[in-house]
Amino acid sequence: MNGATPAVLGGAVVVAFLIGSVNPATIAARLLGKDLTASGSGNPGATNAGRVLGRRWGVLVGVLDVLKGLAPTFFAGQWFGAHAAYAVGLAAILGHIFSPFLHGRGGKGVATTLGAILGVHPWVAIVVLGVFAVAVVLTRWVAAGSIFAALGLLVTAGVVLAGRAPGDLWTGLWLIAIALVVLWRHDKNVIGWWRQRHLH
Structure with a gap:
């Protein structure tokens, strides 16, 4: 399927934003009884997760952050073409940075950006x-x-x-x-x- 109607593309962008908004670092920290915003650099991302929770957790969080950008971008590119993939990839990155689940605060978006590029x-x-x-x-x-x-x-x-x-x-x-x-x-x-x- 090549191309997408504005409604379909808009829906894909919203879904990508929400996927990007899910923050694995924060989830892992809460499971371990930690608060990343009050530890290390205070950033809810893979680097700080590795610093506070341990290297293995940091690697896991980094991989999940990459997948947040990779999966939506790749499928958008396959289904709707490169232009849709660009919009979806950017949405996933911005979702990670401005996560509504973290009151508009998120990570720096590096791993998710890598995933978005990898997807297209x-x-x-x-x-x-x-x-x-x-x-x-x-x-x-x-x-x-x-x-x-x-x-x-x-x-x-x-x-x-x-x-x-x-x-x-x-x-x-x-x-x-x-x-x-x-x-x-x-x-x-x-x-x-x-x-x-x-x-x-």
């Missing part, structure tokens, strides 16, 4: 994951990996837009949009890093 452009996801891994190894800082991965997405978007092939415009704009969302969610990390560099 696997090779881009592999490149981004590689940039993330290298940055984390070199800096020993997960936030730095996320920031450099987002910058890598912007570079990839530029390459896509320069290609001028059919469909490249929307692909490039989507990659830019999700990269900017990740950078925005790491604004405090970027500002802190900038100040640290200029204070030394």
Whole structure:
């Protein structure tokens, strides 16, 4: 099935947002009698879950966060095409960040963003994951990996837009949009890093 009516697409976007809103980190923490918002960085995401609950829980939460972005985006792409997948993927990411189940508060959306990219452009996801891994190894800082991965997405978007092939415009704009969302969610990390560099 290719293409979707506005009503069907709207319904898919709402469902993706709600799927993204389910926060595995918070659920795992509550099962273990912990409160992530009052522990570690206070962020209800995989990194803080690993810090507070243990590495295995962090990995599990990270995998589930990736699946939240992957599953809706992949199926939307298969059923309705790439444009629908872009809208659905962005909705899942925003659901994770602005979870109504957490009163509008959520994680930083990195794992869910990776899942969304993986669902529609696997090779881009592999490149981004590689940039993330290298940055984390070199800096020993997960936030730095996320920031450099987002910058890598912007570079990839530029390459896509320069290609001028059919469909490249929307692909490039989507990659830019999700990269900017990740950078925005790491604004405090970027500002802190900038100040640290200029204070030394």
